[in-house]
Amino acid sequence: MSEAESQDSAAPRLPMLLQAVLGVGTDLELRTTLQHIVESATELTDARYGALGVIDPERDALTDLFTSGLSDAEREQIGRLPDGRTGLLGALVHDPQPLRIDDRESDARSVGLPPGHPPMRSFLGVPIRVHTEVFGNLYLTEKRGGPFTEDDLALLRVLAAQAGIAIGNARLYETVRLRERWIEGAATVTTSLLTGETAADALMKVAERARLLADAAAGVVLQPTAAGGMEIVAASAPDDPDDIVGTTIEPGSPVLVQLLGGEPVFLEDSATDPRMTTHVRSRFGPSMMLPLQSGGKLIGTLALPRRRGARPYTAVDRLLAGQFASQAALALVLADAQHNREQLAVYEDRDRIARDLHDLVVQRLFATEMMLESTRRKAEKAAADDTDEMLTRAVDELDSTIQEVRTAIFALQQPPADAPTTLRGRVLRETAGAGALLGFRPSVRFEGAVDTLVGEPVDTQLVAALRSALAAAHRRAGVSSVRVVVDSGAELPDGRPGVRLTVVDNGMRDDGIRGTTLTWQAPLH
Missing domain, CATH: 3.30.450.40 (GAF domain)
Incomplete structure (x- = not known):
C-alpha cells in the first residue's frame, strides 16, 4: 500500500481517533479510565477483542487486565487471566515495542491459548508510557475483515500516547485521594485513642x-x-x-x-x-x-x-x-501516657480521700467508742440492765462502723483497673460482683492482719467458699442484707490458729426460717 493510500484509509477514522483521544481524559477514576481506553482502542481498530494489561515494575509481570469483547461467561470459562510472564503478552512486557502479527500461531513466541479461550489469530500490541515509565500494554486481536494494518498501528500509537497522559493524571488523582484517606484514617485513630480507649x-x-x-x-x-x-x-x-x-x-x-x-x-x-x-x-x-x-x-x-x-x-x-x-504507634504511646497520667490522678485523689477518712472519720469514731466504753464501765453498777445493753450495742455498732470504714479506705487504695492480688482485694472484688446481682453491696469486715497471715492455698480456698456462700444467699428469697467477716485471729476447735469466714444473710430458708449463717474455717499453716 502506497503512502497516499495509507493516508486515505486512515482519514475516515480520524474523527473516531479524535473522539477516543478526548474521551480517555474525561474521567479521573483510574479503573474507569483504563476500561474506557481498551474499549476505545477496540472500536478504533475494529478488533473483536482487546485487553489492557497493567505492569508491576517490581515483578515484571501483569497485575491487572482490563478486557473488551469477552462476555462474563467467557471470562469465567477462561478462569485465571494470564500474568504476562510468557507468550506474546510477555514479549511486550519484557520488550516494550509495538508488535503486529498476522498469524499468532505461526509466531515462535506464542505459547497457545488456555482451554475455553476464544480463537485469536491476528495480534496488535503497543506499550503505554506514563512519562518515561511503561505503565502497561494494549493488546488487540481478531481484526474484522483481515489482519491489522500499519494504519491501525499508527492510530493505536496515538491513542496510547494520549492514554499515557490520561493515566498519569488519573493515577496522580487516585494517589492524592488514597493519601487523603490514609491521613484521615490516621487522624481518626489518633483522636479515638486519645479519648480514653x-x-x-x-x-x-x-x-x-x-x-x-x-x-x-x-x-x-x-x-x-x-x-x-x-x-x-x-x-x-x-x-x-x-x-x-x-x-x-x-x-x-x-x-x-x-x-x-x-x-x-x-x-x-x-x-x-x-x-x-x-x-x-x-x-x-x-x-x-x-x-x-x-x-x-x-x-x-x-x-x-x-x-x-x-x-x-x-x-x-x-x-x-x-x-x-x-x-x-505514636498515638498508642501518647494514649498510654495519657492513661497513666489519668490513673495517677485517680490514685492521688483516692489516697487523699482515704487519708481524710482515716484522719477525720475513723479517729472521731474511735474516740466516741472509747467515751462510750468508759461511760458503760462507770454505769455498770448504777445503771439499769437496759441502759447497759444499749451502751454495749452502741459500742458494737461503732466498732463495726470503724471496720467498714477501714475496708472502704483499703478499697480506695486498690488500682481501679487491675485485678487485686491481696486477699482483702479479692474478697472485696467478690462482694462487689455479688452486689451487682443482689441489688446491694454486702458489708465486709476484716479482723487481724489478713493479708500477712493468710497465704496460699488457704486464701484461694477462702475466696472459693465466699463465692459459694454469696451465690447461695442470692438464691434465697427476701435477702436485703449480707454481712461478711474474715477473721485471721480465730482459734480452731483443736486449738490451732486459723482463719474463719462468716457469711450472714437475712434471706428466707426452705424451712421458713429467716436468716442463715455460713461458716468456713481453716488453719493458717
Whole structure:
C-alpha cells in the first residue's frame, strides 16, 4: 500500500481517533479510565477483542487486565487471566515495542491459548508510557475483515500516547485521594485513642481502621511474647473464623528476626512463603507486616493480609501504610501516657480521700467508742440492765462502723483497673460482683492482719467458699442484707490458729426460717 493510500484509509477514522483521544481524559477514576481506553482502542481498530494489561515494575509481570469483547461467561470459562510472564503478552512486557502479527500461531513466541479461550489469530500490541515509565500494554486481536494494518498501528500509537497522559493524571488523582484517606484514617485513630480507649480497644481500633484503608482481608496486631516470639493480640477479620487471636509466631521463625528488629516485611503470597509458619497463613495471599514503633520503642507489628489471588500491594500502598503505622504507634504511646497520667490522678485523689477518712472519720469514731466504753464501765453498777445493753450495742455498732470504714479506705487504695492480688482485694472484688446481682453491696469486715497471715492455698480456698456462700444467699428469697467477716485471729476447735469466714444473710430458708449463717474455717499453716 502506497503512502497516499495509507493516508486515505486512515482519514475516515480520524474523527473516531479524535473522539477516543478526548474521551480517555474525561474521567479521573483510574479503573474507569483504563476500561474506557481498551474499549476505545477496540472500536478504533475494529478488533473483536482487546485487553489492557497493567505492569508491576517490581515483578515484571501483569497485575491487572482490563478486557473488551469477552462476555462474563467467557471470562469465567477462561478462569485465571494470564500474568504476562510468557507468550506474546510477555514479549511486550519484557520488550516494550509495538508488535503486529498476522498469524499468532505461526509466531515462535506464542505459547497457545488456555482451554475455553476464544480463537485469536491476528495480534496488535503497543506499550503505554506514563512519562518515561511503561505503565502497561494494549493488546488487540481478531481484526474484522483481515489482519491489522500499519494504519491501525499508527492510530493505536496515538491513542496510547494520549492514554499515557490520561493515566498519569488519573493515577496522580487516585494517589492524592488514597493519601487523603490514609491521613484521615490516621487522624481518626489518633483522636479515638486519645479519648480514653482501653489498651485492648486501642489495638483493635488500629487493626480495624488499617484493614479498611488497605482493602485487606484482615487487620491484625502482633506483640512480642516473653518466650521471644510474637502473638496476635488483636484482629479485625469479619469474613474469617475467630481463631486468629492467640496465634503465635514461635522463636526461630525466619520472619521473626525482621519483625522484632522493627523492619517491615512484604509477602507476595503468605500461603506459600517459606518464612511464614503460622496455621492461618493458608488463608491469605499478598501481605505486608509493618512495625509499630515510636522513639525506638517497638510496640508490636501491624499485619494486613489480603485474600489469596487478590491484587498485590503497590509501592504507594506500602508507603502510605507504613506512614499510618508510624502515626498509629505514636498515638498508642501518647494514649498510654495519657492513661497513666489519668490513673495517677485517680490514685492521688483516692489516697487523699482515704487519708481524710482515716484522719477525720475513723479517729472521731474511735474516740466516741472509747467515751462510750468508759461511760458503760462507770454505769455498770448504777445503771439499769437496759441502759447497759444499749451502751454495749452502741459500742458494737461503732466498732463495726470503724471496720467498714477501714475496708472502704483499703478499697480506695486498690488500682481501679487491675485485678487485686491481696486477699482483702479479692474478697472485696467478690462482694462487689455479688452486689451487682443482689441489688446491694454486702458489708465486709476484716479482723487481724489478713493479708500477712493468710497465704496460699488457704486464701484461694477462702475466696472459693465466699463465692459459694454469696451465690447461695442470692438464691434465697427476701435477702436485703449480707454481712461478711474474715477473721485471721480465730482459734480452731483443736486449738490451732486459723482463719474463719462468716457469711450472714437475712434471706428466707426452705424451712421458713429467716436468716442463715455460713461458716468456713481453716488453719493458717
